[in-house]
Amino acid sequence: MTNERYTLNKELAQMLKGGVIMDVTTPQQAKIAEEAGACAVMALERIPADIRAAGGVSRMSDPKMIKGIQEAVSIPVMAKCRIGHFAEAQILEAIEIDYIDESEVLSPADDVYHIDKTQFKVPFVCGAKDLGEALRRINEGAAMIRTKGEPGTGDVVQAVRHMRLIQSQIRRLTSMSKDELFDAAKNLQVPYDLVVYVAENGKLPVVNFAAGGVATPADAALMMQLGAEGVFVGSGIFKSGNPAKRAAAIVQAVTNYTDARLLAELSEDLGEAMVGINESEIELLMAERGK
Amino acid sequence: MRIGVLAVQGAFIEHRHILEKLDVESLELRQLSDLNEEMDGIIIPGGESTVMGKLLNDLGMMEPLKAKIESGFPVFGTCAGMILLAKDIVNPTEKQVNLGTMDISVRRNAYGRQLGSFHAVTEFAGMQEIPMTFIRAPYIEETAPDVEVLAQVDGHVIAARQDNQLVTAFHPELTEDTRIHEYFLKYIANKQ
Numbered sequence: 276m277t278n279e280r281y282t283l284n285k286e287l288a289q290m291l292k293g294g295v296i297m298d299v300t301t302p303q304q305a306k307i308a309e310e311a312g313a314c315a316v317m318a319l320e321r322i323p324a325d326i327r328a329a330g331g332v333s334r335m336s337d338p339k340m341i342k343g344i345q346e347a348v349s350i351p352v353m354a355k356c357r358i359g360h361f362a363e364a365q366i367l368e369a370i371e372i373d374y375i376d377e378s379e380v381l382s383p384a385d386d387v388y389h390i391d392k393t394q395f396k397v398p399f400v401c402g403a404k405d406l407g408e409a410l411r412r413i414n415e416g417a418a419m420i421r422t423k424g425e426p427g428t429g430d431v432v433q434a435v436r437h438m439r440l441i442q443s444q445i446r447r448l449t450s451m452s453k454d455e456l457f458d459a460a461k462n463l464q465v466p467y468d469l470v471v472y473v474a475e476n477g478k479l480p481v482v483n484f485a486a487g488g489v490a491t492p493a494d495a496a497l498m499m500q501l502g503a504e505g506v507f508v509g510s511g512i513f514k515s516g517n518p519a520k521r522a523a524a525i526v527q528a529v530t531n532y533t534d535a536r537l538l539a540e541l542s543e544d545l546g547e548a549m550v551g552i553n554e555s556e557i558e559l560l561m562a563e564r565g566k
Numbered sequence: 567m568r569i570g571v572l573a574v575q576g577a578f579i580e581h582r583h584i585l586e587k588l589d590v591e592s593l594e595l596r597q598l599s600d601l602n603e604e605m606d607g608i609i610i611p612g613g614e615s616t617v618m619g620k621l622l623n624d625l626g627m628m629e630p631l632k633a634k635i636e637s638g639f640p641v642f643g644t645c646a647g648m649i650l651l652a653k654d655i656v657n658p659t660e661k662q663v664n665l666g667t668m669d670i671s672v673r674r675n676a677y678g679r680q681l682g683s684f685h686a687v688t689e690f691a692g693m694q695e696i697p698m699t700f701i702r703a704p705y706i707e708e709t710a711p712d713v714e715v716l717a718q719v720d721g722h723v724i725a726a727r728q729d730n731q732l733v734t735a736f737h738p739e740l741t742e743d744t745r746i747h748e749y750f751l752k753y754i755a756n757k758q
Contacts, residue, residue, distance in 0.1 A: 283683045286740055287701050290612050290645075293575040310661050312620040314575060314613065349659050349675060350614055351702065373680040373702075396681055523624065530574045530621055531596055 284398030284418035287351070287373070288482035291315055291419075291505055295495070295526050296484070298322050298509040300340075302347035308512070311522035315351040315374070317507070318344040323380050323427030324510035324549065327559065332382045335363040338370050345370075353400070358565040359385025361394075368397045374419070375399045377412075379564035380426045380509075389565060392416030402486065404437045404562055406444035407463035410473070413481055414466055420479055422503070423562035424487010427510050429551025431488040433562055434498060438485055442502045448474040487562070490515070490548050492528035492541045499532035516546025567754065570595045570605040574621040576613015576646060580739035584747050598626045607640035607754045610647030612701065612737050615674065618646055619663040628663065635667045640730045640757065642750045648733035649674055649704050656707055668731045669710030676705040676722070676735075686736075690717040690725055690746065697743050698724070698736035705735050730757075 294314025299305040305316050320336040321329065335356050345352045351373035356363035358377055363384075367375050377390055379402055392399040393416040402423035403409035409420045422441070424434035448459060451474060460470040472480050485498035486507035495506045506529055512522045524541040531537045569585055571578045573594035585592040593603055608631075610618070622628040635641050635651075643651045650664045654671040677683070683701045690696040698719070706723035709715060717725035717734075724735040732753070738746035 279685060283685065283699070283701065284680070286699060286737070287680055287683065289577045289580065289740070290614070290701055292577060292579075292613070293573070294614060294617055306660075309616060309659060310620075312575075312617045312624075314617045345679075349657075350616060351680065371679045371681055398680060523620075526617070527621065527624055530625075534597070537597070 280396055281393075281416065281418060285481050287398060288400070288419035291351070291484075292482055293529060294505045295522070295529055296353065296505070296507045297512055297522060298507075299344060299513070302343045304513055304518075305344045305347045305352075307519050308522060309348045309350055311519050312526035313350060313522065314505070315353055316344065316348060317353045317355065317376065317509070319355055322510045322513060323561075324429070324514050325427075326380060327427040334381060335360070335366065338366060341367075341372065342370060355381055356390075357381040358383040359388050359390060361390045364390055364395060364399075368395055372397055377401050377417075379423060379561045383564050389415050400484075402562070402565075403441065405440050406448075406473070407465055408566060409441060409479055409483070410463060410465035410469045413479070414469060417481065419482050419484065421484040421486040421507055424485070424489070425554055425560065425562055426487050427561075428488050428554065429490045429511060429514070429549040430554050431490070431494045431497065432554050434485050434487040434489065435501065437562075438498060438501045438503060441479075441483070445473055445477060445479070449477045489525075490551065491545070492524045492538055495525045495528045496532040496538050499529055505529065511549055514549035516548075521545050521548075567591070567607075567751065568593065568605045569751075570600070570603065570608045572608065572610045572618070572647070574625065574627075575617045576611045577737065577739060578611045580737075581609050581611050581644075581747075584739050584744055588744055588747060588751065590751060595627075598630065601627060601630050601634065606758070607642065607750065608634075609750075610641065610643040610650055611739065612645035612647065615646040615649035615664065616659055616662055618650060622650075622665075623663050628665065632665050632667060635665065635731065638730050640750070640754045642732045644734050644737050644739060645701065645703055648672060648706075648735055651731055651733055654708075668728050668733065669713055670706050670726060670728070670733070671708040672704045672706050674704050675702050677703055686719050688717060688719055691749065693745055693749070696738075696745060697741045698738070699740045700724075700736050703735045706733075
């Protein structure tokens with residue numbers, strides 16, 4: 276990937292800011308998401324809640340199914356490949372996906388290496404629990420970062436934890452002297468120049484979204500107030516009582532995330548939220564996959 | 567001078583940064599009441615045109631904003647902003663809504679998916695070597711006789727002006743070059 280291509284890929288993520296990216300499994304759902312105001316959709320065969328329920332090995336979706344969704348909507352279409360599975364990523368690039376999510380939601384294919392994303396023309400988004408993880412993914416070529424959260428649970432606690440940790444680590448870097456930054460780079464296990472960028476700019480060099488467990492307009496507003504630049508909603512929409520209404524409400528909540536009166540209106544009468552599982556009740560922590 | 571930047575979705579902060587560089591005050595337009603703020607021009611940024619159109623409708627901003635533009639208020643739309651201002655969209659989604667105030671016909675995602683995104687450098691209204699960033703960009707297919715074509719790339723119109731409305735298919739807010747914003751601000755200053 277040339278520098279120019281990487282810049283264009285980071286710039287696409289900039290256009291998604293202030294928006295909501297929704298998980299969809301069929302062209303019909305993709306249309307509902309687009310009409311509700313999704314700025315992009317994530318095409319996958321099963322939403323994380325069902326992946327979690329089904330167990331077993333979870334892989335990249337059928338390209339035919341992804342193509343069906345590409346044809347159904349005009350907004351960017353993303354799809355997931357397994358961590359380290361560069362052949363799946365090559366296939367997704369071949370069908371001209373707009374963004375690849377190298378995702379811990381699927382079963383990891385490599386327990387040591389992530390994909391060398393610099394070898395691809397299409398952009399990648401990767402999950403991160405802390406600043407070191409985020410900068411390692413960026414160093415590998417990720418053009419966008421999201422919190423890992425805990426997918427498919429409807430429990431926002433992990434997304435909050437990851438976002439708070441990343442923001443606090445960023446703030447710490449901005450107050451460090453140069454010699455301290457060398458040590459910070461060592462401790463974070465990332466290249467010095469990326470640490471310097473964060474210290475000087477007070478932000479990641481790429482866009483940072485919240486993901487994992489977002490189920491209500493209030494969840495989305497919480498993540499935005501904690502510093503997210505946009506929100507992924509996975510199981511939260513199509514596992515709820517009234518997907519179209521909930522999706523549209525979350526979209527508006529992300530735009531006006533500090534207006535509590537509007538958020539109150541948006542939260543009214545949305546039908547049943549996804550049932551959800553508490554973090555402490557689950558056996559498989561997907562966020563622990565890939566570091 | 568004070569410029570309102572539509573901030574319902576997309577790359578609005580980038581526009582505010584450019585205005586800051588030019589020592590121009592700006593404010594974010596997120597809801598209906600923001601449209602009553604004092605300002606001299608409005609920028610509609612890049613993002614997803616379907617999302618912004620829907621939010622303008624849901625937030626009750628569509629008609630007031632449309633009326634403001636039709637009364638001659640200066641507006642500058644980039645990429646999705648250009649689509650929102652176009653009277654005709656060649657390939658809209660089923661439920662696409664937009665402002666439709668400028669007599670141009672645009673094609674969305676005219677260069678295809680993200681793999682078709684590109685950078686170019688060309689002339690813009692007599693200004694040389696303007697760096698341009700095209701992200702899943704549209705282009706203009708047709709213009710009314712009173713629409714002035716300001717720039718073209720590969721034979722397609724990618725910037726135009728009709729009275730108080732300026733549009734670009736590219737993102738001047740993503741470059742370090744401030745000349746396109748200065749062009750817009752100069753128009754406002756001359757008008758005042």
